[in-house]
Amino acid sequence: MNINSALAHIPRLRRYARALAGDAALADDLVQDTLERACQKWALWHPPAAATAEEAQKALLSWLLTVMHNLYANQWQQAARHRTVELDDAQDPSHDPMxxxxxxxxxxxxxxxxxxxxxxxxxxxxxxxxxxxxxxxxxxxxxxxxxxxxxxxxxxxxxxxxxxxxxxxxxxxxx
Incomplete structure (x- = not known):
């Protein structure tokens, strides 16, 4: 299995990153950072012994999501030191067509x-x-x-x- 096998997981990585980050641009950056880290650390990933192709792909997705989780956690901790959260009091619209x-x-x-x-x-x-x-x-x-x-x-x-x-x-x- 080579690094190109990770490309099949980009849609799931994007979906998870989008839900995690809440912003499309930040999610795309997170996916890119995840894939860059995976390329750098590819030698550390090994499919399970005697795994079928499907099991190896699932293990690869799990590894990629773990890499993404770690990157996101690190980024969030760094950003948390520099931000304050303010809640805005949005009014409910009187008529909602959607x-x-x-x-x-x-x-x-x-x-x-x-x-x-x-x-x-x-x-x-x-x-x-x-x-x-x-x-x-x-x-x-x-x-x-x-x-x-x-x-x-x-x-x-x-x-x-x-x-x-x-x-x-x-x-x-x-x-």
């Missing part, structure tokens, strides 16, 4: 308000359909942590979609 668009925008806004750890778990399991153990391996955390983060992320997402304002206190991750 209610599904509003729901999609609300979901996108709510996903953006989740912590990166919660958003990553929710997207890997909910959107990308990875198992708990696969997501745990990609994120480098125990399965129980994935389950806990997913439960909290779903609850927080439900509250945000119901119109609850996000908590103003910022919690820091403790290693």
């Amino acid at each position: 209610p599904k668009l509003a729901l999609q925008l609300d979901l996108e806004r709510a996903l953006g308000l989740l912590s990166p750890q919660a958003r990553e778990v929710l997207l890997l399991i909910g959107m990308e359909q990875f198992s708990y153990s696969e997501a745990a391996q990609m994120l480098g955390v125990p399965v129980g942590t994935v389950m806990s983060r997913l439960s909290r992320a779903r609850e927080q997402l439900r509250r945000l979609m119901d119109g609850e304002r996000p908590a103003s206190a910022v919690l820091r991750a403790v290693k």
Whole structure:
């Protein structure tokens, strides 16, 4: 298997990056950074022993998503040091000709308000359909942590979609 086999995963990488970053330009940059890192570190990736072609492709996707996760986490931590989050009080329109668009925008806004750890778990399991153990391996955390983060992320997402304002206190991750 060579580096060209990673090209088949670009659409899934873009979809995950777009959902993770919330911005098309940032997502494209993240995909590009991920592919550049994969090219640089290609010698570190080895398909599972006696794996079929399909299993090798799934393992490659998992590795690429892990690389993307690590890059995003590093970028987010660097950016978090230099930004403040301000919430704007947007008024609800009196007439909405496209209610599904509003729901999609609300979901996108709510996903953006989740912590990166919660958003990553929710997207890997909910959107990308990875198992708990696969997501745990990609994120480098125990399965129980994935389950806990997913439960909290779903609850927080439900509250945000119901119109609850996000908590103003910022919690820091403790290693």
